[in-house]
Amino acid sequence: MNNEAKLELDGKTYRLPIVEGSEGEKAIDVSNLRSETGYITLDDGYSNTGSCRSQITFIDGEQGILRYRGIPIEEIAEKSTFVETAYLIIYGRLPNRTELKGFSDLLTAHQNIHEDMKYHFEGFPATAHPMAILSAMINASGCFASNLQTDGNSSQFEVQVAQLISQVRTIAAFSYRKASGRPIIYPKASYKYTANFLHMLFSNPYEDYELKPEVVRALDLIFLLHADHEQNCSTATVRMVASSQANLFASAASGVCALWGPLHGGANQAVVEMLEEIHKSGDDGSKFIDAAKDKASGKKLMGFGHRIYKNYDPRAKIIKQACDNLLSVMHVSDPLLDIAKKLEEAALREPYFVERKLYPNVDFYSGIIMRALGIPLEMFTVIFAIGRMPGWIANYREITADAKARIYRPRQIYIGPTINHYVPMHQRPGSPKSQQEAG
Ligand code: ACO
Numbered sequence: 306m307n308n309e310a311k312l313e314l315d316g317k318t319y320r321l322p323i324v325e326g327s328e329g330e331k332a333i334d335v336s337n338l339r340s341e342t343g344y345i346t347l348d349d350g351y352s353n354t355g356s357c358r359s360q361i362t363f364i365d366g367e368q369g370i371l372r373y374r375g376i377p378i379e380e381i382a383e384k385s386t387f388v389e390t391a392y393l394i395i396y397g398r399l400p401n402r403t404e405l406k407g408f409s410d411l412l413t414a415h416q417n418i419h420e421d422m423k424y425h426f427e428g429f430p431a432t433a434h435p436m437a438i439l440s441a442m443i444n445a446s447g448c449f450a451s452n453l454q455t456d457g458n459s460s461q462f463e464v465q466v467a468q469l470i471s472q473v474r475t476i477a478a479f480s481y482r483k484a485s486g487r488p489i490i491y492p493k494a495s496y497k498y499t500a501n502f503l504h505m506l507f508s509n510p511y512e513d514y515e516l517k518p519e520v521v522r523a524l525d526l527i528f529l530l531h532a533d534h535e536q537n538c539s540t541a542t543v544r545m546v547a548s549s550q551a552n553l554f555a556s557a558a559s560g561v562c563a564l565w566g567p568l569h570g571g572a573n574q575a576v577v578e579m580l581e582e583i584h585k586s587g588d589d590g591s592k593f594i595d596a597a598k599d600k601a602s603g604k605k606l607m608g609f610g611h612r613i614y615k616n617y618d619p620r621a622k623i624i625k626q627a628c629d630n631l632l633s634v635m636h637v638s639d640p641l642l643d644i645a646k647k648l649e650e651a652a653l654r655e656p657y658f659v660e661r662k663l664y665p666n667v668d669f670y671s672g673i674i675m676r677a678l679g680i681p682l683e684m685f686t687v688i689f690a691i692g693r694m695p696g697w698i699a700n701y702r703e704i705t706a707d708a709k710a711r712i713y714r715p716r717q718i719y720i721g722p723t724i725n726h727y728v729p730m731h732q733r734p735g736s737p738k739s740q741q742e743a744g
Contacts, residue, residue, distance in 0.1 A: 310323055312342070314344060319342055322334040324355075324358075339716075351541075357544065359535065359703060360703070361699050361700065362374075362535045363535075364534070364535055366614045366615050366616065368616060369614060371534070371618075373393055374393050374394065385529060386497075386529070387692070388409055391470055411464070414467070416474075417475065418442075418475050423479070425442060426479055431483075435480045436564070436565040436687060437565075439476060440559075443473060443476065446476070450465055450468055455705045466698055469698060470695065473691050473694050474502045474691055477684070477691055482506075484683075490505045490506075490510070491505070492505055496516075519635065523627060523677075524678055526627055527675070527692060528691060530692070531693050532692055532695045538563050540560065540697060547704050548713040550705070556697070557694065557697050557698070564689060564693065571686050572666070574682055575668075577673070577676065579593070580641040580644050580673075589647060590644055597609075606652055608645075608665055608669030610661070611664070618664060618665060618666045620666075621666055621670060624667060625669075628677075632677055635677060641673055641676070671685070
């Protein structure tokens with residue numbers, strides 16, 4: 306392999322080092338480009354830009370491969386749990402029995418939010434989106450954490466990790482209870498992570514929610530499948546904020562905001578809204594597919610397409626199977642699942658989608674599982690955020706541990722006006738001539 310690239314500019318040849326990752330991905334290192342040539346790179350949407358070197362997650366979008374710390378997502382989905390996967394992603398290897406117990410115990414020890422934080426929930430209107438509450442409350446919880454650390458190897462940081470992973474679930478459940486006008490349900494130390502979340506969401510003061518193993522497992526799977534996905538919009542945002550040495554809570558709160566949008570994590574809510582719209586209109590999906598192909602319609606087939614996957618998203622395959630299994634075990638039939646399957650079949654035959662390599666992504670079927678579990682629509686993206694927390698934390702830990710890490714600060718090509726001068730108010734078009742005229 307070449308270990309450098311040659312760049313010819315203004316009659317000069319520059320040599321740029323080639324960097325190769327452990328799975329053979331190659332990059333041209335342009336770190337010194339501007340200082341040597343005076344030029345910068347321009348890459349809309351960063352499609353060709355590697356922003357970091359990372360050891361956490363590997364994706365081969367052409368082949369539909371996803372691995373956390375080298376382990377294929379299919380193996381993790383079959384054999385692991387969300388808590389174990391969180392440990393793997395954050396600390397870089399599978400825990401032994403003692404480490405896993407220690408991690409679980411730490412999560413339990415930090416499951417309660419500070420009692421005073423309850424008052425913060427009171428300030429939100431009933432119409433507030435739970436993602437808005439979640440980001441605000443994660444940032445607020447940083448104010449209650451003592452001795453905030455950016456050193457990812459300190460024992461205090463381990464406590465912060467446990468606080469964040471455990472409390473994001475408590476905050477999410479409390480925000481749902483508040484929005485639905487129901488009393489807050491506190492976590493129970495005897496319940497495991499996902500069961501505890503379902504308990505806080507659905508129990509009542511007079512009656513505990515019946516925890517069905519298939520329901521707990523389905524939600525745990527959803528968390529686990531969302532646990533990390535390399536440099537997506539929200540993770541890159543977390544790294545961006547962390548690069549300024551902001552604390553873990555502030556960085557994670559920024560990730561929630563980035564995740565919220567319908568082109569990213571908000572797609573799981575948008576998919577179900579789309580399926581409902583199709584169902585209500587009596588369309589079998591074909592009219593919607595036509596609209597999604599027509600740019601003027603402003604419609605997209607939500608849950609389809611991905612910046613990296615040009616093949617079936619491996620998480621979508623697992624979720625589709627889990628969706629079928631869960632609905633059959635629960636004896637639920639959902640017309641939206643039938644529409645989703647028809648849409649998928651039709652889209653995968655359509656030249657528009659085939660030529661652009663648009664396949665179902667993780668969000669296409671996850672919403673249907675969440676509906677079956679009774680999770681309200683506006684909580685779907687919150688579920689994604691709970692699941693993604695280990696990935697954000699691992700990326701935070703990675704960037705703060707890198708002695709060579711610099712603050713993230715992209716450049717731009719300025720296309721605004723060239724030198725201009727300040728014009729006094731009375732000389733500006735449309736302004737009265739004098740103070741008196743202005744009255
Ligand atoms: N429906 C219809 N057309 C689409 C779709 C879609 N879902 N996705 C992409 N296209 C078209 C684009 O219009 C574009 O067409 P063109 O070449 O004729 O201009 C082409 O396919 C390439 O798409 P881009 O938008 O350039 O792809 P990009 O990588 O920028 O965007 C994204 C990826 C945002 C995921 C996009 O596919 C999309 O909007 N999908 C729907 C929203 C969604 O499901 N988001 C969740 C992604 S997964 C996640 O974040 C967890």
